[in-house]
Amino acid sequence: MMDKVRDIVIPGEDIGDTKTDRSGYGTFEEDGKIISKFVGILNKGNFLSVVPLSGVYIPRADDKVIGFVTDVEKFGWIVDINSPWQGFLSVAEGVDEFVDIKKTNISRFFDVGDMIYAKIVDTKRGDVQITMRDPIARKLKGGVTIKITPSKVPRLIGKEGSMINIIKEKTGTIIRVGQNGVVWISGENVDKAIKAIKTIEEKSHIIGLTDEITKLLSD
Amino acid sequence: MGMKTDEKFIIKGKRLDGRKPDELRKIEMKVGVIPNANGSAQVSFGNTTAIAAVYGPRELFPKHLQNPDTAVLRCRYNMAPFSVDERASPGTSRRSVEISKVTRLALEPALFLRDYPETGVGVYIEVIEADGSTRVTGINAASLALADAGVPMKDLVVAVSGGKINDTLILDLCGREDNYSDADMPVAFMPRKKQITLLQMDGELTPKEIKEIIKNVLKAGQVIYEKQKKILKEKYEEVS
Amino acid sequence: MRSEYILRLLEKNERLDGRKLDEFRKIEIKTNFIKKAEGSARIKIGKTDVIVGIKTEISKPFPDMPNMGVLKTGAEFSPIASPDFESGPPGEDATELARVVDRGIRESESIDLEKLCLKEGEKAWEVFVDIHMINHDGNLIDASALAAIAALLKTQIPKIKDEKIIREDYEKKLPMLHKPITVTVGKVLGKLLIDPTKEEEEVLESKLTVAVMENNNICAMQKSGDSLSIEDIEKMIDLAITKTKELRKLL
Numbered sequence A: 001m002m003d004k005v006r007d008i009v010i011p012g013e014d015i016g017d018t019k020t021d022r023s024g025y026g027t028f029e030e031d032g033k034i035i036s037k038f039v040g041i042l043n044k045g046n047f048l049s050v051v052p053l054s055g056v057y058i059p060r061a062d063d064k065v066i067g068f069v070t071d072v073e074k075f076g077w078i079v080d081i082n083s084p085w086q087g088f089l090s091v092a093e094g095v096d097e098f099v100d101i102k103k104t105n106i107s108r109f110f111d112v113g114d115m116i117y118a119k120i121v122d123t124k125r126g127d128v129q130i131t132m133r134d135p136i137a138r139k140l141k142g143g144v145t146i147k148i149t150p151s152k153v154p155r156l157i158g159k160e161g162s163m164i165n166i167i168k169e170k171t172g173t174i175i176r177v178g179q180n181g182v183v184w185i186s187g188e189n190v191d192k193a194i195k196a197i198k199t200i201e202e203k204s205h206i207i208g209l210t211d212e213i214t215k216l217l218s219d
Numbered sequence B: 001m002g003m004k005t006d007e008k009f010i011i012k013g014k015r016l017d018g019r020k021p022d023e024l025r026k027i028e029m030k031v032g033v034i035p036n037a038n039g040s041a042q043v044s045f046g047n048t049t050a051i052a053a054v055y056g057p058r059e060l061f062p063k064h065l066q067n068p069d070t071a072v073l074r075c076r077y078n079m080a081p082f083s084v085d086e087r088a089s090p091g092t093s094r095r096s097v098e099i100s101k102v103t104r105l106a107l108e109p110a111l112f113l114r115d116y117p118e119t120g121v122g123v124y125i126e127v128i129e130a131d132g133s134t135r136v137t138g139i140n141a142a143s144l145a146l147a148d149a150g151v152p153m154k155d156l157v158v159a160v161s162g163g164k165i166n167d168t169l170i171l172d173l174c175g176r177e178d179n180y181s182d183a184d185m186p187v188a189f190m191p192r193k194k195q196i197t198l199l200q201m202d203g204e205l206t207p208k209e210i211k212e213i214i215k216n217v218l219k220a221g222q223v224i225y226e227k228q229k230k231i232l233k234e235k236y237e238e239v240s
Numbered sequence C: 001m002r003s004e005y006i007l008r009l010l011e012k013n014e015r016l017d018g019r020k021l022d023e024f025r026k027i028e029i030k031t032n033f034i035k036k037a038e039g040s041a042r043i044k045i046g047k048t049d050v051i052v053g054i055k056t057e058i059s060k061p062f063p064d065m066p067n068m069g070v071l072k073t074g075a076e077f078s079p080i081a082s083p084d085f086e087s088g089p090p091g092e093d094a095t096e097l098a099r100v101v102d103r104g105i106r107e108s109e110s111i112d113l114e115k116l117c118l119k120e121g122e123k124a125w126e127v128f129v130d131i132h133m134i135n136h137d138g139n140l141i142d143a144s145a146l147a148a149i150a151a152l153l154k155t156q157i158p159k160i161k162d163e164k165i166i167r168e169d170y171e172k173k174l175p176m177l178h179k180p181i182t183v184t185v186g187k188v189l190g191k192l193l194i195d196p197t198k199e200e201e202e203v204l205e206s207k208l209t210v211a212v213m214e215n216n217n218i219c220a221m222q223k224s225g226d227s228l229s230i231e232d233i234e235k236m237i238d239l240a241i242t243k244t245k246e247l248r249k250l251l
Helices: A150-157 A159-171 A190-202 A209-218 B094-110 B134-148 B175-180 B207-234 C002-011 C092-107 C140-154 C230-248
Strands: A014-017 A027-030 A033-036 A040-044 A048-052 A064-072 A076-080 A087-090 A115-124 A127-131 A138-140 A144-147 A173-177 A182-187 B027-031 B039-045 B048-059 B072-079 B119-129 B158-165 B168-171 B183-190 B195-199 C027-031 C039-045 C048-059 C070-076 C117-119 C123-135 C156-161 C164-173 C181-188 C191-194 C206-212 C218-225
Touching: A014 A048, A027 A048, A064 A087, A064 A182, A087 A115, A144 A190, A144 C002, A150 A159, A150 A173, A150 A190, A159 A173, A159 A190, A159 A209, A173 A190, A182 A190, A190 A209, B027 B134, B027 B207, B039 B134, B048 B134, B072 B094, B072 B134, B094 B119, B094 B134, B094 B183, B094 B195, B119 B134, B119 C123, B134 B158, B134 B183, B134 B195, B134 B207, B158 B175, B158 B207, B168 B207, B183 B207, C027 C140, C039 C140, C048 C140, C048 C156, C048 C164, C070 C092, C092 C123, C092 C140, C092 C181, C092 C206, C092 C218, C123 C140, C140 C181, C140 C206, C181 C230, C191 C230, C206 C230
Parallel strands: A087 A127, B072 B119, C070 C123
Antiparallel strands: A014 A033, A027 A033, A040 A048, A064 A076, A064 A115, A076 A087, A115 A127, A115 A138, A144 A182, A173 A182, B027 B039, B039 B048, B048 B119, B158 B168, B158 B183, B183 B195, C027 C039, C039 C048, C048 C123, C117 C123, C156 C164, C181 C191, C181 C206, C206 C218
16 A cells, blocks of 8 residues: 655656746756756745755754764864765864863864764855854764664654654664764664664655654554 | 668668667666665666666865865766677776766756765766667666766756668667667757757768757657656655 | 674674574575676675676687686676775775685586587687676675576577677587585674675674585685684584575575
């Protein structure tokens, strides 16, 4: 039996008219028409937009991301944020105390392999500045990470956290979701949580997913 | 193209494999065949099969190739040694280098590469079975793979070969036809505005014949486009 | 983090996908689907996807084996298969894989190379086994070796007319004497692991690839990684022999 799906559109597909609609994310205008840029779900709100069903993470200011320190440099750390662009965490944004970089080996604060939950400050071309100066920011220890398509993160979180909270409650886990598609899970039933998250990733375009996930977790 | 023969390739209006002159071979398409890739597709036209994978947008190395305004598109067309009659030595040939270039130029106009400055997009095409018209099969696969990867596109890219044999204009040349044709013309285009992104020709054709072939190609391209559209949506229509 | 999690599971004899330590993933085999090739096979072990194509050409036999056909095995780690594969000539991993698969076929004398001689010292059939990776999710050697044998078992020799090969017009099957099967056994945390995924491979301490013939004799071996004790090796060979029996049933 086929579940009800939302409208799927493809790149180059005509979805509206500039006379009657306004073009939003995932669309472009040409010759008075609004056209999809992606294979994605069509959203007919105030703006006509398309949510891509695949694609890499494009960093945006204020996004919360989970990253991995890949290099320790003189003035900060290079962080892999699961994106075509690297993240950079400066000493100023990473450490609260005063640090004399001439005398200090900063790897005592963050070292290669460390996993951090951080916030994006600025995304000038090619240089993504991140910060740990935020109440949510912290080093993550233990647990397991999985990656999902970044555009599906809102679906995983749900309206005001409704979806992710169901998973957390029913599996007794702590879950931190990065807008960059990296998800960190720690606790009792990690496997069950991973299964639920993978299901959401596969079926993000299906209506009635919340019920399906609740059922999956109750078994 | 160009081998001389008295052989008949069109008998009573039908080609060697029973097709009409403007008929395409059986087309098969699949997307998401390579889990490691950001996007992928496998396309067959009769016994010609190409698998395309897209990796990216991703960090581009070496760094000096990065462009501050746009993603850099790289394309590699390769034939597997077992894809042809006489085994082909692995590695690049002048032919594969040229086809890699024209393939890149066939796909580039369809992509919003400027949305991803400093990055690279890698498109890799492997021909695993070669029975004529391999470059256009590769382009059809690459177009699907790019859409599957979530690379923003203005339109899909559709490709098919045209040509002439025994004084008849034909479409979708198979291997034998390719070898003995009077002319061979691969074409790729973006269907929405009929913008042609690949055009090559070798042989001898009158300008009128060329126009006619292009007309036939645009018509056949619509069939290919509808299949591409269907296969991209199908992935999300049925979830077991 | 991910490697640590995998190791934590292995400590409890568990794996990410719920398999037992000595269990293979789901295996799919398709043969003779490439018309241009004299033989072909596509093997999927889990998400690992490998195509082997067999081509037969006429060439000169080796001077020291004038009455035998020639076998050549090559492998391409095509960039489509993994973000870690780059275009270019085969690196050390691709070269090693090709040579290991080759040894399994050659040392077991599984192809009756004598029957491939056309004119002693002058002409013989050359059998090209070309391995092409499509998706890399670990255990490439086992998948490639299995695909190679599956393809060879279905390979046909074309007819020759006036010194020319008549493609797609076949004379006979490729004469095969044996069905060697290759299994790689991994070692980590004192445990033996079969059919690792790409992620699991990254935590293995050492590997032993064993090619086994139908009579349970070993025709080729290759060790990689850290050192192994004699007991380790004996256990790994035993496990390999058991697993090759399973795989042989698939052909």
